[in-house]
Amino acid sequence: MSGVQSRVSPSPWVTSRATLVASWLRTRAVLREWTLPPTLKFSGLGRFGEVLGAQCLAPRETLIVMSHLKQQKVKMLEVQFVGDDDVLNHILDKEEGAKFRKDRAQVLVNVKKLMKKQENDQDEDDQDDLKDENYVDILGADSQEYLKNGCVASGGNKVYSFQTRKKPEKMAELAYEIAKTSGKSVPLICKNTEKMASTPQSSKKQSTSEKDQLKSDEKNEFLSTPYRLRKRLTAVSTFPSDTESEYSDSNSEDDKGIKQEEEKISEVLMDQKRLTKHSSLSSSSCKKVSAKKMKKDTTTDLVEEYFEAHSSSKVLTSDRTLQKLKRTKLDQQTLHNLLSKFSPPFSAELKQLNEQYERLFHKWMLQLHLGFNIVLYGLGSKKELLEKFRASMLQDSVHVVINGFFPGITVKSILNSITEEILEHMGTFRSVLDQLDWIINRFKDDSSLELFLLIHNLDSQMLRGDKSQQILGQLSSLPKIYLIASIDHINAPLMWDHSKQSLYNWLWYETTTYRPYTEETSYENSLLVQQCGTLALSSLIHVFRSLTPNARGIFRLLIKYQLENEENPSYIGLSFQDFYQQCREAFLVNSDLTLRAQLTEFRDHKLLRTKKGTDGVEYLLIPIDTGTLSDFLEKEDKEA
């Protein structure tokens, strides 16, 4: 991003950059507001591309100082040596667009004037930026994926927003790139030439994206645009300074694209030799060269980028939601079923990896006995591995397996299972620390006691707290308690300071298994997985059936009332008095005491929540989502 800007006006801008970023952002926000709607309006048309191009160019021309306009034109003239009709077309297009958009841009200028008297050079920045935006837009438009996305959701401006400039589209692009690389290694040149030979590829892309387009009711009329767009791109891409490279690698990738397109245009002039040379350069060494040249710059760039991205609270990404995709949330069961149909690849290699780790079992045992504790890290679930370890080595010894990923686990429960089941102590303890002291003393007194602790996910939500880690550390520092644990989180080692580390006395073992974290993630409230759907329903039915008919009636009343108020966003529950009245009318209770007794039962089953409102009245609410409730009612009605 920064690179692209400094390309046009390098020195003055770079120095005053930090101060400008903020105000610049503001102006951009305004610009975007005004430039967006038309894009959407025209998205259905076949000439979307042209409109888009025009839209991007328009504000620049009308907006700002004349000198820049001139400059712009000079640049466009420079391009003309390519000299074919398409370029002419392009320029015409642009002018057309400019005319078309004139009034819109005028408004924009007004707004800007109203907002603030901008300094001249800042305008320049804005302009430069627009240029860049344009430039990247067109670059993005190169891949048809862009068009698809653009149509579905929003204009290019939105997608190629400031912070994320290349990002969201980049993902799609990258997806294509990765998709392209077949399993067998493809030589570099091939890859590039493939990219250049755009026609067959584009048709392929088109076909893959066809379905989605149809789904989102978009017309396929812009099939012809890419070619023209590409032409336009070449025109823009001959910005005088595109050889200068002080960009983070993502930008140099952009560069790469331009260069390739450039080459495509002047193909005739170029001999094969240079082509190969260039393509190899652009693909791999380009990054390295620029990185080497601007090593310092890239690091500062990275820092600056970080602050740029985090300075504004607004992050611009596309607005598409899963709902539009018409893909319902899966629940755990279906997810599990679906995944069981898919067999993971590379089973031979995975097995080999696992065997490699299994060979370490004896060593682990030895090291555990010698006072070390073992922690396993690396990608992939280590549960299976530890399970195997347990099965093969710990059959004859006392051990406790702790599933740290289980959401209900606490240190207390771990200590309880040690004291109650291993040490067979039936008393209770005042605090966790007392319990720990007791355990430590027991182990000190009785030298024949030995205990293996296996903890899956020592870094889980419940165990990662400072106190829990301290207690587990103290436990593991006992010479006769052997701890073997696994960690997964990238920041897991931050849990331990020096003193905790010395308590744990870790030996680290890398065990990258690539196994799916099936169990570990099944408890997580993943955003894509529908929680509590069927399960809540089944438990609801279960509890409901055990109720007396009167209680059922009471509960049904409450459900119905809640469903009736489904639409009301300020609904906080049914007040107790109203509910009592309703129940009386339905002959379900005869006094508010009986009603309260019933409610207590519901509350015990977590079917009811009471809340005091602002007026001091008690409100009753069923903490289950409406979908489940209506399902439940349906089912019950059917059975009745």
Added chain:
Amino acid sequence: MQKMAATLGFLSVDCLVSFHIKKNYRKFQGLISFLIFSADYFNEGESLSEDSKLRFDTCQLLWQQMKSEAEELQEELNKNLFDKLIEFLEKSHLEFRKKSTNWNYQIKSREIPTAALVLGVNVTDHDLTFKGLTAMLRDTITPYVVSLQAKECPDVKHLLQKLASQVMGCHIDMESTEEEEEECVQLSQKKMHYSMAFLSTWYRNVTQKKGSESVNKKITSSSQWKKSPPIVIILKDIESFSTKVLQDFIIISSQYLHQLPIVLVLGIATSPIIIHRLLPHAVSFLCIELLQSLSCKEHLAKLLDKLLLTTRFPFKLNEKALQVLINIFLYHDFSVQNFIKGLQLAILEHFYSQPLSILCCDLPEVKRRIHSLSEDQCESIRRLPSFMRYVEKQTPEKQVASLTNERFLKGRMERKSLSLHIYHENFFIVLKCLHAFTSSLPKYPLGRQIRELYCACLEKNIWESQEYEPALQLLRMLAKDELMAILHKCVEVFRSSPGKQLGSTAEKLKEFLAQFQSLEESNEEENGSGSQQKGLQKTDLYHLQKSLLEMKELRSSNKKQTKFEVQRDKVVDMIDNLVRKYLFPPDTQTLYEVVYFTGAHTLREHLNAAPRIALHTALNNPYHYLKNQALKSEDDSIPNVAPDICIAYKLHLECSRLINVVDWSEAFATVVTAAEETDPNSTASEEIKEIIHARFIRAVSELELLGFIKPTKQKTDHVARLTWGGC
């Protein structure tokens, strides 16, 4: 939740306890039987052979020896500090002991005597120091030693509770034979309302009783303490205490000072200023004495000297391994304990992975073991690179003999192990001498600490290093008193070393020293005779310049070496010769592999692991782990057949702070469908799509588990990235 898991057939028990052994624990008597048990695991699961058992025993023996040596050293180093502390304790509360009722004293005695122990940042080592301190105080001064940690004392109430229970607990320990034990236990179990007042009454009772009975068997050293032993309160980590707790506690206890002889010991990791920063008001109640412990670097130097730079222990580390341990020490924790732990691991790994480490033991034992070597072991000796090098240098007949004749081989081995021992003896003496010479040079060309010099010598021929020549040059410019000090040091080194090698050199050194001493006397005479030069006569400028030039020339041409300089050159030449003769790097020695541990990477892997890098590699470059050609790729990209999580990760790298899940899932689907190599034109069945979506969901939740993303409410169907940039 639990129910949910159960319905899915998952294991929903959070803690699973296994009772395969009922109450039938194996009982082991002490260390020896325990070792036998562990030895089962020593030989990669194969049946325990006599050989590996022996190897394991050797390993354990060696480790125990080294450990006790290290502990001894620690004790020795702490002794100085502890002595000072005891002295301080004896000075404090002198008045209290005299039971002075002096009004003046009672007013003055608002200040709590406090010892501030500055222990350095290596927090890990502190525990051991405090343990030693507590034990020593209990033995010599008072039974009432309380050590408190910040995490046990979130507020004053807990602090007092802990304090009281520990003080009374000590009391129980002291008189475990007496009846009142029961009483005390009950007291502490009741957890009644503890206060300083309660404590002081208790203290008065106890001391009065003791005064009358005077049954204090353990404490005999200082009789005056019998009547009223002080209560020493050790606050282990003063930095982590909250200001309020400390302040309140100090104010309260200062009120009780005339009833309870309290002494505070503060453990400080940073600097003494922290006391003032923590306790801006209460500091006036303290009468602080500052005590500094030995710096951890010196501790390490002493430790290296005791454990590695000696022939006492046969086990050695090679340059890389030593460097790893030292780097962990210097760049990570400054903890000597961790260094020792690393050493333990190195020993274990060495004996575990090197079958010939069976010969890594004392010299007489080695001889015995060589004779009982089996045929296989002989064979593996022949395959040692260092032994092969040795054989190649022999005459053909001997080559054949050492490759075929077992007895001949054993004879050779015996001789070689002896020569290795001698090599080490000489090596360390010369190393220490060289260190004595170079450690005081300006800019320390060969390193200031002996460990740097040692590493350099282990790596290659030290005299070939760039710094060696300049160092010698500098040595040739030493002043006489410096040189003599160094020579004294060297003589000391020779005297302290047990070996009888290099005896002649020691003699020579002494000779040099004597000569220097005699020079000193003669020098004085010389100075007396030739000191005065004729004064310059009054002339014009031109003549003055000329005469000065002349004089200069005269001096430079006349600059023949004085006796001292000649002698100095001789000394330097001698040390140079010694270095060239004895400071070979060890890997030139035959049987080097037997005693040197070379697995530096294992140490780094297990002690100083980088889990994040491992994750990153696994995600970015699956080929590194899964050696499948399909996964191979040249540059940063990954092939589309890579595991799901890698693809999802790679795609997410392209986003900034927020990620649109829909875009992400589509990109993911694109990649995965391409990987399946189904014809893109054919409409993929809905089921396949569903499966791909499910795979995507799994990959996303796995990334969430790993901490790369988290759900966010900022925008619908978005997740937030938690990392920045490409990692």
